Amino acid sequence: MISGRGCCLELFMDSLQIGIEVERVAAEISRDYKGRVPVIIGVLNGAFIFVADLLRSLDTSLDVEVDFIQASSYGRSTVAKDEVVIKKDTALSLGGRDVIIVDDIIDRGVTLKHLMGHILAKGALSVKLCALLVRKGRSPLSPEYVGREIEGKGFIVGYGLDYKERLRNLPSIYTVKE
Ligand code: IMP
Ligand code: MG
Numbered sequence: 001m002i003s004g005r006g007c008c009l010e011l012f013m014d015s016l017q018i019g020i021e022v023e024r025v026a027a028e029i030s031r032d033y034k035g036r037v038p039v040i041i042g043v044l045n046g047a048f049i050f051v052a053d054l055l056r057s058l059d060t061s062l063d064v065e066v067d068f069i070q071a072s073s074y075g076r077s078t079v080a081k082d083e084v085v086i087k088k089d090t091a092l093s094l095g096g097r098d099v100i101i102v103d104d105i106i107d108r109g110v111t112l113k114h115l116m117g118h119i120l121a122k123g124a125l126s127v128k129l130c131a132l133l134v135r136k137g138r139s140p141l142s143p144e145y146v147g148r149e150i151e152g153k154g155f156i157v158g159y160g161l162d163y164k165e166r167l168r169n170l171p172s173i174y175t176v177k178e
Contacts, residue, residue, distance in 0.1 A: 033062060038097070040055065047103050099119050135153075
């Protein structure tokens with residue numbers, strides 16, 4: 001438990017447990033994309049640490065290209081809105097490419113559903129979804145690569161995930177207890 005910031009943080013996954021899930025997901029991607037050159041698109045800001053670790057865990061024989069997209073459905077509030085705004089678009093040409101969109105957490109799936117449509121509209125051949133965390137029973141999406149499912153509504157921080165733009169730097173993942 002970490003306290004002293006006006007909130008308490010209860011450990012959800014330590015860096016060792018995160019590493020195990022990252023390695024497993026990376027092995028699944030390395031297996032599924034063998035012989036192809038997928039484009040991995042990280043969703044900023046939350047996924048930047050996950051993407052960095054995932055890339056370094058992929059089989060070194062797998063060639064990948066990497067790009068980022070920034071979307072916002074939360075702003076600085078923790079209350080989700082349905083409108084998704086693309087603040088920074090991808091730079092690579094995606095026509096005919098196999099794309100894997102990587103995000104930190106899927107809650108209601110609003111962000112990734114919108115980004116999937118956006119990337120398919122750019123002519124991608126295939127789009128698969130990868131998320132470190134997925135809230136159980138909240139979204140209609142079926143991501144192909146999942147680190148861990150979460151029960152309950154507790155707000156999650158650390159390892160790239162923020163609470164009002166802070167706490168992204170924590171190496172482990174915590175639930176915020178106010
Ligand atoms: P969705 O569009 O409802 O699936 O929400 C997903 C986006 O909201 C993620 O990309 C996160 O940036 C953010 N988000 C959702 N739940 C949390 C959380 O518990 N902590 C931090 N960010 C979250
Ligand atoms: Mg996000």
